Amino acid sequence: MKYTLSVIVENHSGVLSKISGLFSRRAFNIDSLAVGVTSNPAISRITIVANGDEYVVEQLEKQLNKLIPVIKVKRLEEGEYVSRELVLIKVGCSSQKRDEILRVAQVVSAKVADVANTSITLEYSDTNDRIDTLVNLLKPYGIKEIVRTGTVAIEKGHGEAYHSGYNDKK
Amino acid sequence: MISGADIMIKCLEAEGVDTVFGYPGAAICPFYDSLYKSNIKHILVRMEQSAVHAANGYSRCSNKVGVCVATSGPGATNMITGIATAYSDSIPVICITGQVKRELLGRDVFQEADITGACEPFVKHSYLVNDTKDLPKVFREAFHIATTGRMGPVLIDIPQDVQEECIESFEYPDKVDIVGYKPNYRGHKMQIKRAVELIKKSERPIIVAGGGVLSSGSKLKLVQFAETTGIPVISTLMGIGVMPSEHMRYLGMLGTHGKKYANRALQESDLVIVCGARLGDRAVARPDQVSKTSKIIHIDIDPAEIGKNVKTTVPIVGDMKNVIEKLIEEIGDYHIPHEWCETYREWKEKLYREPPVKEGFVEPRSLVAKLSFMMKSKGILVADVGQNQIWCANNFRIREGRFLTTGGMGTMGYSVPAAMGAKLARPTRDVVAVCGDGSFQMNLTELGTIMQNNINIKIIVMRNNRLGMVRELQANQYGNRYSATILDDPDFKKIAEAYGIKSAEVNSNAEAEAVAEKMFQTKEPFILICNVHPDTPSI
Numbered sequence A: 001m002k003y004t005l006s007v008i009v010e011n012h013s014g015v016l017s018k019i020s021g022l023f024s025r026r027a028f029n030i031d032s033l034a035v036g037v038t039s040n041p042a043i044s045r046i047t048i049v050a051n052g053d054e055y056v057v058e059q060l061e062k063q064l065n066k067l068i069p070v071i072k073v074k075r076l077e078e079g080e081y082v083s084r085e086l087v088l089i090k091v092g093c094s095s096q097k098r099d100e101i102l103r104v105a106q107v108v109s110a111k112v113a114d115v116a117n118t119s120i121t122l123e124y125s126d127t128n129d130r131i132d133t134l135v136n137l138l139k140p141y142g143i144k145e146i147v148r149t150g151t152v153a154i155e156k157g158h159g160e161a162y163h164s165g166y167n168d169k170k
Numbered sequence B: 001m002i003s004g005a006d007i008m009i010k011c012l013e014a015e016g017v018d019t020v021f022g023y024p025g026a027a028i029c030p031f032y033d034s035l036y037k038s039n040i041k042h043i044l045v046r047m048e049q050s051a052v053h054a055a056n057g058y059s060r061c062s063n064k065v066g067v068c069v070a071t072s073g074p075g076a077t078n079m080i081t082g083i084a085t086a087y088s089d090s091i092p093v094i095c096i097t098g099q100v101k102r103e104l105l106g107r108d109v110f111q112e113a114d115i116t117g118a119c120e121p122f123v124k125h126s127y128l129v130n131d132t133k134d135l136p137k138v139f140r141e142a143f144h145i146a147t148t149g150r151m152g153p154v155l156i157d158i159p160q161d162v163q164e165e166c167i168e169s170f171e172y173p174d175k176v177d178i179v180g181y182k183p184n185y186r187g188h189k190m191q192i193k194r195a196v197e198l199i200k201k202s203e204r205p206i207i208v209a210g211g212g213v214l215s216s217g218s219k220l221k222l223v224q225f226a227e228t229t230g231i232p233v234i235s236t237l238m239g240i241g242v243m244p245s246e247h248m249r250y251l252g253m254l255g256t257h258g259k260k261y262a263n264r265a266l267q268e269s270d271l272v273i274v275c276g277a278r279l280g281d282r283a284v285a286r287p288d289q290v291s292k293t294s295k296i297i298h299i300d301i302d303p304a305e306i307g308k309n310v311k312t313t314v315p316i317v318g319d320m321k322n323v324i325e326k327l328i329e330e331i332g333d334y335h336i337p338h339e340w341c342e343t344y345r346e347w348k349e350k351l352y353r354e355p356p357v358k359e360g361f362v363e364p365r366s367l368v369a370k371l372s373f374m375m376k377s378k379g380i381l382v383a384d385v386g387q388n389q390i391w392c393a394n395n396f397r398i399r400e401g402r403f404l405t406t407g408g409m410g411t412m413g414y415s416v417p418a419a420m421g422a423k424l425a426r427p428t429r430d431v432v433a434v435c436g437d438g439s440f441q442m443n444l445t446e447l448g449t450i451m452q453n454n455i456n457i458k459i460i461v462m463r464n465n466r467l468g469m470v471r472e473l474q475a476n477q478y479g480n481r482y483s484a485t486i487l488d489d490p491d492f493k494k495i496a497e498a499y500g501i502k503s504a505e506v507n508s509n510a511e512a513e514a515v516a517e518k519m520f521q522t523k524e525p526f527i528l529i530c531n532v533h534p535d536t537p538s539i
Ligand SMILES: Cc1ncc(C[n+]2csc(CCOP(=O)(O)OP(=O)(O)O)c2C)c(N)n1
Pocket: B384, B385, B386, B387, B388, B389, B410, B411, B412, B435, B436, B437, B438, B439, B440, B462, B464, B466, B467, B468, B469, B470
C-alpha cells in the first residue's frame, strides 16, 4: 500500500539529513521525497510517498514526529488530495521520428522543453501513474534520460496540512 | 563584551550546573580557559567515553543533568559509545564538544570530525553552533530537550572561533518555545477510563515496570497503585528499583535472565499493564505471544514506543506520574481477585533456590544479596555488563537506594565511571560498582580519576578469568567451543597499588563479607577482587 505524508519542518541545514537518516536506519522504504520552502520562508514542506503496511507507516509518522525540527506530520487520505510530479524526458530521435514523438506529446499535452538534432526533451507534469504511462509510450523511441521530481501533494478544498501564518503576516 | 566561552560558562551556571566531566584539547581550549576562572568543578576523566558515563550516573542519581565536555575529532568520537549508551537507556546528558573553526568546517582539517552527523542516530537532538549569539538559546533548549518528554542525550558542537568571538552582552532566555517539540504530559481521560474498566474485568493482571517509572519519579505512585489494587509488579532490567525487592507485590525482573516466577506470572496473566518500558527482545522474547493471550495497556511518554514491539489494547501517552495518579483516582478502592494474589505469592516462595556454593570460590549471587544489607539503605549499586550484571540484577535487595546498569546498549565498562558520577551526585551515599574482570579492564584507566579526586566508591570485581556471559552462550549454543572468551587476568591488586588504592582478593564469601564490612567504614575507594568459579551460571 502507498501512503502520502506531508511533513512540515523548520527550514535549516541538517533537517534533511536527519530525515533521510531516519529512513535508512529504521529500514523504511520510500518511493519519493520532495522538499520545498512554504509561504513562510522559515518553514519547508516535504512530501513523502512511502510503501508499507499500516504498522510501518504509523511508525514512520511517529518517528518523524520525534525529530525536534519536525513541526507536523500529516497523512493525506486517499481521494482527499491532489498530487503532481514533474518529469523531464530526453528521447533520442532522428528527424524522421520527431513528428511522431511530438504527436505523442500533444496527445497528453506534454511540452517541448528542448529540441536538438538527435534528441528531444519533453516536460510533463501530472500524477505519478500518468507519468508512468507517458514513459511507456515513449520507450519504443529510445529514452536517453529521465529526471523526476517526486510527488508533491496538497489537500483538496479548504483543508490545510499546516497553517503557515502566511496571511497573518501580511 | 563577553566571549562565547564565557557565555558557555554562564549558561551552565544558569542551569545550576556545578560539576562537569571532561577532557581538554585545542578546539575546546577557550572553554577550558573560562572554566578555569569559574566555580564549576571539573573532573578530569581518563577517556572521553567515561566522561559521558559519569555524566550519565550523575544524572540518574541527582535531580540535575550530567554535563560532559570533549575536544573536537578524536575527543568527540571517543564519546560516541557513551552517547549511544545514554540514548538507549533514555538518560539525560549534555555533551559539549569543541569543533574546528567555522571557516575550516568541511575541509577535513586536523581533528575535524562531523560529530553531529556521526551521532545523529544516538542523540535526542544536536546543535552545531554557527553564531555566538545563538549560544544562550541553544543551551536553554538543549537542557530543556534533554530533561523533558522521553529523556536523552543532547550534543552541542561549538567551533573554536565561536567560543573565542566576543559579543555585546549575555542574556539567558527564561522561556523555551520549540514549535516542533511539545511533549504530552496528561494521559487521555477516556483511555484512563478504558484502562480501569479492563483492570476491573481482568482476573490476573500484572504490571511490567521499566526505566520510565524511575526517570519520571513515579515509583512511590506505582507502589501505592500496586498496594491498593494488589496487582503484582515485575520489572525490566532498567526498571529494577521501582519497588523495594522484598515488597510482597514485587516479583523481580522478567526476561531471558530474569526470575522464573516473574516470567511465569507474566505468562499466566490475562492483562499486562506496561509502564515506561519498551519491551525489547531481552525482556520479552516473543511479544506477539503475550498479546495473543493477554490484553495490553501501554503507558509511555513516547508515542512511538506504543505499538512498536507489542500490540496494544489501550494506549496511554503521558507522563507516568500523572497517569498513575489518575488511575489511582479512577480505580478507587478496587482490589483484584485474591486467588491471583495467592497464586503468584506461592510461586515466589516455591520457585526460590539458594545458589550452591563452590569450595574455594566466592558465590557471587549470595555475596550481592549480603552486600545489599551492608550498604546503607539508600545505597547505590552500579552493575556492569555480563554475568556480573545478572547476578546483581537478581540478587541486589534494593530498599531505598538505586540500581544502575545499562540495559539498552549493554556497554561493558559502564559501571566504574557511572559510579563515579553517582558518588559525585550523592556524596553521602554508599556507592558500589560491581563488574566482571573483562568489563573492569575496559575502563580501568578511571582508577586514575578515582585516585586524583579521592572518589569514595567501592569496586567489586567478579573475577572468573572469563568473558563469562559470552562463554555461557558458547557452552549452551556453540558446543562448548570457547572462542576468545578466556582472559588471562593481571594481578589486579598490583594495579590497585600502583594507583594508591587499597584492595583485597578473596576466595570465599566469609572472607569477602569480612573485608566488605571494613571497606564500608572507610572514606576512601577500595577494590575487592572476588575469585568466582567460571562455571557459575548467570541465573
Ligand atoms: C563494549 C562491549 N563489548 C562487547 C560486549 C559483549 N559482551 C557482553 S557480556 C561480555 C562478557 C563480559 O565479561 P566480564 O566483564 O568478565 O563479565 P562476566 O560475564 O564474566 O561476569 C561481552 C564480551 C559488550 N556487551 N560490550
